[in-house]
Amino acid sequence: MSELNSKQWFTEIFSPSGSAFSLRIEQKLAEVQSPFQHIEMYQTTDFGNLMVIDGVIMLSSRDNFLYHEMLSHPVLFTHPAPKNVVIIGGGDCGTLREVLKHPDIERVTQIDIDEQVTRMAERFFPELCASNNDPRATLLFADGIQYMRETPAGSVDVIIVDSTDPIGPGEGLFNRAFYQSCLAALKPGGILVQQSESPLIHMQLLNDMRQAMKDAGFADLQTLQFPQMVYPSGWWTCTLARKDQAIDGFRRDAAANPAFETVYYNAEVHQASMALPNFMRQQLAAQ
Amino acid sequence: MSELNSKQWFTEIFSPSGSAFSLRIEQKLAEVQSPFQHIEMYQTTDFGNLMVIDGVIMLSSRDNFLYHEMLSHPVLFTHPAPKNVVIIGGGDCGTLREVLKHPDIERVTQIDIDEQVTRMAERFFPELCASNNDPRATLLFADGIQYMRETPAGSVDVIIVDSTDPIGPGEGLFNRAFYQSCLAALKPGGILVQQSESPLIHMQLLNDMRQAMKDAGFADLQTLQFPQMVYPSGWWTCTLARKDQAIDGFRRDAAANPAFETVYYNAEVHQASMALPNFMRQQLAAQ
Numbered sequence: 001m002s003e004l005n006s007k008q009w010f011t012e013i014f015s016p017s018g019s020a021f022s023l024r025i026e027q028k029l030a031e032v033q034s035p036f037q038h039i040e041m042y043q044t045t046d047f048g049n050l051m052v053i054d055g056v057i058m059l060s061s062r063d064n065f066l067y068h069e070m071l072s073h074p075v076l077f078t079h080p081a082p083k084n085v086v087i088i089g090g091g092d093c094g095t096l097r098e099v100l101k102h103p104d105i106e107r108v109t110q111i112d113i114d115e116q117v118t119r120m121a122e123r124f125f126p127e128l129c130a131s132n133n134d135p136r137a138t139l140l141f142a143d144g145i146q147y148m149r150e151t152p153a154g155s156v157d158v159i160i161v162d163s164t165d166p167i168g169p170g171e172g173l174f175n176r177a178f179y180q181s182c183l184a185a186l187k188p189g190g191i192l193v194q195q196s197e198s199p200l201i202h203m204q205l206l207n208d209m210r211q212a213m214k215d216a217g218f219a220d221l222q223t224l225q226f227p228q229m230v231y232p233s234g235w236w237t238c239t240l241a242r243k244d245q246a247i248d249g250f251r252r253d254a255a256a257n258p259a260f261e262t263v264y265y266n267a268e269v270h271q272a273s274m275a276l277p278n279f280m281r282q283q284l285a286a287q
Numbered sequence: 288m289s290e291l292n293s294k295q296w297f298t299e300i301f302s303p304s305g306s307a308f309s310l311r312i313e314q315k316l317a318e319v320q321s322p323f324q325h326i327e328m329y330q331t332t333d334f335g336n337l338m339v340i341d342g343v344i345m346l347s348s349r350d351n352f353l354y355h356e357m358l359s360h361p362v363l364f365t366h367p368a369p370k371n372v373v374i375i376g377g378g379d380c381g382t383l384r385e386v387l388k389h390p391d392i393e394r395v396t397q398i399d400i401d402e403q404v405t406r407m408a409e410r411f412f413p414e415l416c417a418s419n420n421d422p423r424a425t426l427l428f429a430d431g432i433q434y435m436r437e438t439p440a441g442s443v444d445v446i447i448v449d450s451t452d453p454i455g456p457g458e459g460l461f462n463r464a465f466y467q468s469c470l471a472a473l474k475p476g477g478i479l480v481q482q483s484e485s486p487l488i489h490m491q492l493l494n495d496m497r498q499a500m501k502d503a504g505f506a507d508l509q510t511l512q513f514p515q516m517v518y519p520s521g522w523w524t525c526t527l528a529r530k531d532q533a534i535d536g537f538r539r540d541a542a543a544n545p546a547f548e549t550v551y552y553n554a555e556v557h558q559a560s561m562a563l564p565n566f567m568r569q570q571l572a573a574q
Contacts, residue, residue, distance in 0.1 A: 004300070016333075017334075018310060018331060018332035019311070019334070019516075020296065020298075022291075022300075022306065022307035022308075023305060024307075044305060046304050047306070063487065200350065227512075227521060228521075233514075234514060234520060234522060235516065235521060235522075263564070264566065265564070266564065269562050271559070272558070275553075275558065276555075277550070277552070277556055278549055279551065281553075
């Protein structure tokens with residue numbers, strides 16, 4: 001049985017599924033205790049830089065494209081004409097960068113509670129922060145729950161909730177009250193998307209999220225799945241929730257001929273992300 | 288940083304990608320040194336039983352359905368009318384069970400070099416061995432390379448190579464000579480499918496496999512992707528190679544109305560597994 005020397009490996013134990021994932025590290029690059037959470041940065045041997053918050057892996061240089069692209073492009077190509085986007089969380093700015101690749105986007109407001117996450121990203125993931133000075137972007141460091149409560153009704157096309165897990169600062173982003181604020185802030189036909197954890201080990205949480213979205217009054221939901229190596233199980237989801245209308249496909253021609261480059265996303269991958277395995281269909285149908 | 292006590296966790300280090308995956312264990316159930324490899328069985332806290340060969344995780348009770356279904360049903364619904372199937376490797380019998388779910392299959396011959404793998408599976412994965420006494424099934428314990436060399440030309444519809452990684456006993460199953468034997472054994476339009484490792488960390492190996500299949504004379508290739516938590520990166524592939532003909536879709540109506548149950552596979556999931564991300568398209572195209 002192999003031993004992991006804790007000086008050479010960063011290990012995240014995910015106790016509810018009795019599993020753990022480790023990356024080999026060269027060195028710790030930085031560490032800060034913000035008012036909200038404990039942030040660590042590592043240089044790994046094979047995955048570039050690694051950000052860890054409260055002991056949980058947030059992203060690596062090598063594989064963050066999967067998550068950031070899937071949290072951005074499917075929702076933006078599902079909405080018929082998104083102009084005004086709000087990102088809740090997302091302090092590493094990788095989602096912001098993907099959203100700003102869409103030339104028709106007029107305004108993106110990112111609200112992360114913890115400025116230190118963005119300061120760390122600027123130092124250790126500069127490629128993700130390359131669009132932070134785009135004139136269409138506004139970066140706020142504030143409480144996203146309060147921000148959504150105070151957003152003028154019917155003013156936003158797309159809300160992207162790019163949060164940590166529903167423990168700690170992210171907890172209030174997974175309940176009916178928050179979703180009601182989001183629903184009110186969206187224009188008719190507007191869409192919320194949120195990371196919704198692993199199909200293999202978090203189906204109860206996914207079901208609870210979807211139920212809270214329904215209870216808040218969203219008209220239609222769609223859960224998409226994609227690989228994400230550094231998160232527990234290596235398999236992840238996001239869930240779209242639409243106001244007033246059904247989620248009826250996506251702008252396939254636009255997705256197939258984007259004005260920008262992606263590493264993972266394309267129109268076929270978008271379609272594929274909607275195909276749910278039998279066990280997910282059954283559990284979502286039983287809701 | 289978390290510490291993994293090696294008495295409570297089984298850890299597999301995958302050194303080429305500087306990553307490791309661990310499952311929490313209750314106890315070691317069995318251990319045997321066969322003439323070919325070292326086989327260990329563990330009881331885990333959350334993933335049922337776990338088989339490890341030469342330190343590498345082979346399968347767990349909880350997630351083997353992903354791999355076994357994807358190695359079986361896509362190729363069988365791609366072939367127009369498979370009757371005679373050969374499985375090389377596959378000693379845990381999970382692939383055999385999936386193949387035998389297809390009522391029109393007349394004969395399945397499984398050739399694993401190591402009888403101890405099947406003996407262990409019978410004890411610790413009895414559900415995977417439930418079809419071993421099906422009159423259509425023949426289990427041989429012999430060298431799959433030699434078996435394919437001696438198989439009468441044009442006698443097989445589908446060959447499933449359910450092997451370990453290309454190190455140790457599995458090494459000879461990833462080269463041109465083996466693929467040439469398989470090609471000769473297949474009927475016209477026959478299809479080989481083989482597990483082909485991770486898109487995120489084994490693209491060179493995948494490209495080399497595909498090149499060897501082309502060099503052997505296969506007419507068309509198709510790589511499918513799917514999640515597989517207990518393998519490195521949690522994201523895996525298999526590659527189909529067809530004799531004489533293009534791989535032109537699959538029998539969608541049959542796949543959508545199967546005579547049996549699956550946990551992961553369905554017709555939409557099959558279609559989705561063919562959608563390759565941009566970075567894979569580019570690397571496969573550059574071949």
